[in-house]
Amino acid sequence: MLVCGNWTEDWHPIQHKDKDGRFVRQVSGFRNWITPDGSAGPTGSDGFKAEAGRYRLYVALICPWASRTLMARKLKGLDDMIPVTIVNPELTNQGWRFGGYPGADQDPLFNTSYLHEIYTRADPSYSGRATVPVLWDMHRNEMVNNESADILRMLDTAFENLAPSDVRLYPADLAPEIDALNKPLYEKLNNGVYRAGFASTQEAYDEAVEGVFEMLDHLEARLRGQFLFGDRLTETDIRAFVTLIRFDAAYHGLFKTNQKRIADYPRLSAYMERILHLPGVIDSVSLDHITRGYYSIKALNPRGIRPSGPNHITDLFASVKAGRRA
Numbered sequence: 215m216l217v218c219g220n221w222t223e224d225w226h227p228i229q230h231k232d233k234d235g236r237f238v239r240q241v242s243g244f245r246n247w248i249t250p251d252g253s254a255g256p257t258g259s260d261g262f263k264a265e266a267g268r269y270r271l272y273v274a275l276i277c278p279w280a281s282r283t284l285m286a287r288k289l290k291g292l293d294d295m296i297p298v299t300i301v302n303p304e305l306t307n308q309g310w311r312f313g314g315y316p317g318a319d320q321d322p323l324f325n326t327s328y329l330h331e332i333y334t335r336a337d338p339s340y341s342g343r344a345t346v347p348v349l350w351d352m353h354r355n356e357m358v359n360n361e362s363a364d365i366l367r368m369l370d371t372a373f374e375n376l377a378p379s380d381v382r383l384y385p386a387d388l389a390p391e392i393d394a395l396n397k398p399l400y401e402k403l404n405n406g407v408y409r410a411g412f413a414s415t416q417e418a419y420d421e422a423v424e425g426v427f428e429m430l431d432h433l434e435a436r437l438r439g440q441f442l443f444g445d446r447l448t449e450t451d452i453r454a455f456v457t458l459i460r461f462d463a464a465y466h467g468l469f470k471t472n473q474k475r476i477a478d479y480p481r482l483s484a485y486m487e488r489i490l491h492l493p494g495v496i497d498s499v500s501l502d503h504i505t506r507g508y509y510s511i512k513a514l515n516p517r518g519i520r521p522s523g524p525n526h527i528t529d530l531f532a533s534v535k536a537g538r539r540a
Contacts, residue, residue: 276507411469
C-alpha cells in the first residue's frame with residue numbers, strides 16, 4: 215500500500231480487520247462530483263462540469279465495484295462521452311497494473327505501470343490502497359472520485375443535457391426504497407462475500423456467510439417482476455447483478471460461500487440472465503478476467519490454479535453472445 219506517497223509493502227487482500235477478525239473495507243478518499251453545471255455535489259469539496267471527452271474511467275473487469283460504473287456507462291449511453299482504461303486482472307505485489315493481459319490496456323495518459331502511480335499523481339502524499347474505479351479529469355489532471363456508489367449516481371444524471379436517456383437508475387419516487395434496500399444488500403451480500411472470503415476467524419466467517427445467504431434468500435423471495443422494483447431497472451439491480459454474476463464462478467469456491475449456488479435460486483438465475491441480456495451489459499463483464507483475477511489472489515490460492523468452470527456460467531455467456539450476433 216501507499217504511505218505518504220511511497221509504496222511500502224506488498225499488496226494483500228485483507229485491508230483492515232477488527233478485533234474479532236472481521237474484514238474491514240477501506241473508505242474511499244476522493245469524493246468530488248461531476249454535475250451538469252460544475253457545481254459541487256453531495257460529497258467532496260469541488261465540482262466538475264459534465265463535458266464530453268473530459269473524463270476517463272479506470273476500471274478492472276474482475277472488480278464488482280468498478281463494474282457498477284461500467285454498467286451505468288453502458289445503460290446510460292455514455293460510451294462516447296467517457297473513455298475507459300482496463301487494468302490487468304491479475305493482482306500483483308504492487309496491486310493493479312496496466313497491460314500484459316488480453317483485454318487489459320496500457321495507461322494512455324501517463325504511461326504508468328501501476329494504478330498506484332495514478333493515485334500519487336492525484337495526491338503526492340496519498341496513504342492507502344489504490345482501488346478501482348477511478349474517475350479522472352483529463353483537463354485538470356485531477357482525480358474526481360474513486361467511490362463506485364458516487365460514480366454510479368453521477369453517471370445517472372450529470373450528462374443528461376449532453377446525452378438524454380430514458381433510463382433513470384435512481385428515480386426520485388423510488389429513492390427512499392432504493393436507499394433502504396441498498397444498505398443491507400451492501401452489508402450482507404456485496405461486501406458480505408468479501409467478509410466471508412477474507413475473514414480471519416471462524417466466528418467472523420460464520421457471521422458473514424449467514425448474512426450472504428439471508429440476503430440471497432430475501433432477493434429470491436422478493437423477485438416478482440423483472441427487477442427488484444417491479445419492471446423498473448434501478449441502481450439496486452446493478453448493485454445486485456455485479457455480485458450475482460461473480461458468485462458461482464468465484465465467490466462460491468474461493469470465498470467459501472458454498473451453501474448454495476446462484477444456479478440453485480430459480481428466480482435469481484432468471485433475473486441475472488435477464489440483466490445480462492440488456493443492451494451493452496455483457497460488454498462490461500469478462501468471465502476470463504473475473505476468474506483470472508480472483509484466482510490470482512495468492513493469500514487464498516497460492517498456486518494460482520484457475521478452475522475451468524462452472525459450465526452453466528460459461529454456457530450462459532456463450533448463449534447471450536450468440537443471441538447478440540444472431
